[in-house]
Amino acid sequence: MKYKLEIAKPFGTKSSLRAGIRRFVPLIAEERGHIAVALVAMLVSSGATLVAPVIIGRATDTYIRLKDTRGLMLSALVLLAVYCVGIAASYTQILTMGSVGRRVLFALRNTLFTKLQDLPLAFFNENKAGDLISRVNNDTDKLNQFVSQALMQFVSSLFLMTGVAIFVLSLNIRMAAAALLPAFGVLVVTKLTSGWVKRRNLKSLQSLGGLSSEIQESLHNFKVIVAFNRMDYFQRKFKVVNDANYTASVSTGFANNIFMPLYGFSNHLAQLLVVAYGIVLIESGQLTAGLLIGFLLYVNSFYGPMRQLATVWSSFQLALAGMDRISEVLALESNMPVVSGGPRQSDSVLEFRNVCFQYPGGKDVLRDVDLTLEKGKAYALVGPTGGGKTTMASLMARLYDPTEGSVFLNGCDIRSVAPAERARKVGYIPQEPFLFTGTVRENIVYGNEDYADYSTDQLAALLGKSNLSSLLARFPEGLESPVTSGGNSISLGQKQLIAFMRATLRKPELLILDEATANIDTVTEQLLEEILDRLPPETTRVIIAHRLNTIDNVDQIFFVNSGGVTLAGSMEHAVDMLLHEKRAS
Ligand SMILES: Nc1ncnc2c1ncn2[C@@H]1O[C@H](COP(=O)(O)OP(=O)(O)OP(=O)(O)O)[C@@H](O)[C@H]1O
Ligand SMILES: [Mg+2]
Secondary structure, three states: OOOOOOOOOOOOOHHHHHHHHHHHHHHHHOOHHHHHHHHHHHHHHHHHHHHHHHHHHHHHHHHHOOOOHHHHHHHHHHHHHHHHHHHHHHHHHHHHHHHHHHHHHHHHHHHHHHHHHHOOHHHHHHOOHHHHHHHHHHHHHHHHHHHHHHHHHHHHHHHHHHHHHHHHHHHOHHHHHHHHHHHHHHHHHHHHHHHHHHHHHHHHHHHHHHHHHHHHHHHHOHHHHHHOOOHHHHHHHHHHHHHHHHHHHHHHHHHHHOOHHHHHHHHHHHHHHHHHHHHHHHHOOOOOHHHHHHHHHHHHHHHHHHHHHHHHHHHHHHHHHHHHHHHHHHOOOOOOOOOOOOOOOOOOOEEEEEEEEEOOOOOEEEEEEEEEEOOOOEEEEEOOOOOOHHHHHHHHOOOOOOOEEEEEEOOEEHHHOOHHHHHHHEEEEOOOOOOOOEEHHHHHHHOOHHHOOOOHHHHHHHHHHOOOHHHHOOOOOHHHOEEOHHHOOOOHHHHHHHHHHHHHOOOOOEEEEEOOOOOOOHHHHHHHHHHHHOOOOOOEEEEEOOOHHHHOOOOEEEEEEOEEEEEEOOHHHHHHHHHHHHHHO
């Protein structure tokens, strides 16, 4: 499956619009009760707008003509009441939809974040974190803005315009035609340019994603920036994306607003047509002055919402573009599903059978690899840098699935083992351990949920039982030592120790150590070896190491190089193979 999200894909196709709306409707459906309240409030406030010109027209034609002050006062009071009801209804509608929008935003961010958690590593290899953050933060907010501020305006504007159109058509068809003619012109122009406006909006969101990616990368690399004193490099790169974002937002603003004056102009044009034609009709006795005033007010009640619709339309376009980018992520499915498959007859802990692997878009890293790991034995993977050792470890922990062939865990296809069971059986200490901001304790418990409720003393005692106390002593405040900014506050060796405790505490059946002692002093390394020796005898160990002295106690050594895995009979043989490989290259 392809996991690269499209950065500049064509937008606005009917199917993408349909897909976006299909995903949007269930979110809105949850809120149907509140939307119904807002809809009723909107109808009441629109009704008030529609009724007011009738009252004014009637007052002009009857009470003013007859100089009936009492009737006129009464009309004014009724008008005041109508306006008050209209304001109260409109207030209810704004408040209700505001809270609906925030809940939709909340649900959408949750859905998107859950989806991101569910996607395989291949997805994260191919997409920039900054762009994904922008999708979770900015794109969802475009939808919130549309739902909370624009959706009801959108519906009420359409409702008002339809209501007014029906009203004026029923009053006087020819006057109505004069009033509505400019609106048709605007409709045609909007229809012709909507594709272009949509594309501009999508471009603006994409450039915002690019901007976040750039910021994220430079913040991540701040140590290198300072060390090489290359602030100018990221400044230049940032300037490029910031310029692109600026140009995109200026051009989106232009596209969204260019037709605004057109709406004002069409309103004036309609009033002019109505007045001119109205005077002709009054002179020939076919129209009263009150009706003409009523008509003029209706023209305003039609073109006012139309101008509002234009503002709302740009918010709608932005929301659609945001939904398009969100849908793209939601539509992805993990390519690592749990498949059904029965166990084979096998005593091995882990097997590779004809395993081939390549990273998406990359060359073959492993070719036709066969390998069997037995219970309780220790194995070493050695080989030159870039030979494929970490890739093999990743396949053993099912971070990726093989492109061809199969990996078996306890005789079962690893793809059929439930993730929780696989995580319990396989303990993996990666080459670059990642820690979360918090304490040492939280980072250890992260991989051992069963101990989440343990007090610090209980957990320390448990670590003692697993012979891990000596490692904990390397932290001045023990389990409560702080870990800040994703592990930046502690040394790489200390990170590896935490990763080691995290993985061994759960007593996995298969423990994989990828260069787990590369940054650790010789004394501590000795401690780790003693801990490994005291693991339950049935634990299978896979040790990846460049320093060959760290693997002198293993049962078998595999030499991993350029896609192939061969058995090196002894340590001397492995050293020969490495030297030979070095000379050849
Ligand atoms: N995420 C990735 N995407 C694409 N190619 C990758 C990725 N990770 C590794 N590779 C490529 O796969 C090959 C094997 O990499 P791997 O990390 O398995 O090597 P290694 O033997 O662990 O090296 P080292 O000893 O430096 O840790 C390399 O050519 C590398 O460029
Ligand atoms: Mg590696």
